[in-house]
Amino acid sequence: MKELIKQEIIRYVRENENNYSNEIQAPYFDEPLVQFASATDELFRQYKEIIAPEHLTPQEVFNIAYAGEATSPQTVISVVLPVSEKIRQSNRSQKEWASDEWTLLRSFGDDAFIDGLNAHLSGFLNNKGYKTVEPTALKDFKKYANEQGPLSNWSQRHVAFAAGLGTFSINDGFITEKGMAIRLTSFVTEVVIEPDKRQAENHTANCLYLSKGTCKACFKRCPVGAITEKGHDKIVCVQRCYGEESQSRAKAIGGNPGAGSGCGLCQTNIPCEFSNPMAAVNR
Numbered sequence: 001m002k003e004l005i006k007q008e009i010i011r012y013v014r015e016n017e018n019n020y021s022n023e024i025q026a027p028y029f030d031e032p033l034v035q036f037a038s039a040t041d042e043l044f045r046q047y048k049e050i051i052a053p054e055h056l057t058p059q060e061v062f063n064i065a066y067a068g069e070a071t072s073p074q075t076v077i078s079v080v081l082p083v084s085e086k087i088r089q090s091n092r093s094q095k096e097w098a099s100d101e102w103t104l105l106r107s108f109g110d111d112a113f114i115d116g117l118n119a120h121l122s123g124f125l126n127n128k129g130y131k132t133v134e135p136t137a138l139k140d141f142k143k144y145a146n147e148q149g150p151l152s153n154w155s156q157r158h159v160a161f162a163a164g165l166g167t168f169s170i171n172d173g174f175i176t177e178k179g180m181a182i183r184l185t186s187f188v189t190e191v192v193i194e195p196d197k198r199q200a201e202n203h204t205a206n207c208l209y210l211s212k213g214t215c216k217a218c219f220k221r222c223p224v225g226a227i228t229e230k231g232h233d234k235i236v237c238v239q240r241c242y243g244e245e246s247q248s249r250a251k252a253i254g255g256n257p258g259a260g261s262g263c264g265l266c267q268t269n270i271p272c273e274f275s276n277p278m279a280a281v282n283r
């Protein structure tokens with residue numbers, strides 16, 4: 001089943017027509033990485049302390065989705081969708097705001113395409129008789145804010161960390177073997193699959209600054225000074241990514257103002273944009 005699920009996700013990303021922008025003349029996403037965590041991994045319980053008590057465990061996801069039924073989730077599937085070269089390249093020269101291509105990705109890649117992938121894989125596994133849920137589609141999924149800024153009760157980056165797909169960084173961005181310019185999605189399922197091993201020494205091992213004290217390239221890329229030695233200021237960042245001007249920019253080029261333009265300057269034109277910079281150091 002492991003290979004079948006991987007191949008189905010890769011096939012969908014390669015063939016689905018919504019993974020192509022006529023305006024950009026390129027796909028939104030390149031070939032994905034897919035890895036697996038055990039639904040009973042101790043980390044999911046620890047996330048209630050590391051993130052917030054509201055953060056859902058895989059069992060809680062199933063309890064919500066299949067209320068009243070006895071369920072036993074086995075595996076969490078995590079998917080890394082690398083942003084395509086043409087879109088990344090367009091954002092590299094930007095100094096203040098996301099490029100038009102990055103903005104269109106935010107409106108049509110993040111929502112329309114990823115939502116389609118989520119519905120497809122859930123349906124694919126449900127049709128084979130395996131209960132499967134994409135947690136951010138649940139009515140109880142929520143985005144909210146605490147004193148540090150916005151967060152959610154199903155953090156795709158923490159799920160990807162559990163599945164051994166990479167680590168966090170000084171700017172909070174998640175660095176995989178295909179870099180940081182990525183999007184993520186995930187599924188909780190009854191399918192029993194051998195979990196992938198976490199290779200990283202700790203939860204920030206792929207960041208050059210946090211591992212070696214070098215780099216800081218993303219500090220200079222941020223147009224609003226949200227990244228410093230102290231980390232990432234989410235309250236400053238959210239305003240740039242999704243504030244009024246970002247919404248008008250999305251609207252002006254036919255995107256969805258509600259989605260905003262995003263920003264992602266700290267994810268492009270940096271050493272961890274499309275590969276893991278610590279892989280070269282550790283070789």
Ligand code: B12
Binds near residue numbers: 184262
């Ligand atoms: C809320 C949100 C935001 C907020 C806050 C981000 C944040 N840091 O949490 C704001 C609006 C600022 C934001 C901005 C952006 N976002 Co955003 N966002 C989300 C959202 C909806 C929820 C994130 C969440 O719940 N975070 C939980 C908090 C607690 O995470 P955290 O603070 O980063 O976690 C820290 C601690 O937990 C700590 N930690 C401490 N001890 C330990 C111990 C262990 C063992 C571990 C594992 C961790 C750990 O490590 C972390 C790093 O410091 C997710 C989608 C989703 N459902 O996950 C997308 C998501 C995180 N965003 C994404 C993107 C692409 C962006 C933008 C580039 C915007 C854009 N589209 O152009 C910027 C990038 C900003 C940045 N430098 O990271 C991607 C991630 C890409 C990546 N490589 O990381 C996601 C996953 C969306 C997606 N579906 O792909 N976002």
Ligand code: SF4
Binds near residue numbers: 169210214216217271
């Ligand atoms: S640009 Fe450098 S300092 Fe910033 S996250 Fe990437 S590796 Fe770390």
Ligand code: SF4
Binds near residue numbers: 224225237238265267
């Ligand atoms: S997404 Fe933009 S505003 Fe937010 S930290 Fe990165 S560069 Fe700064």
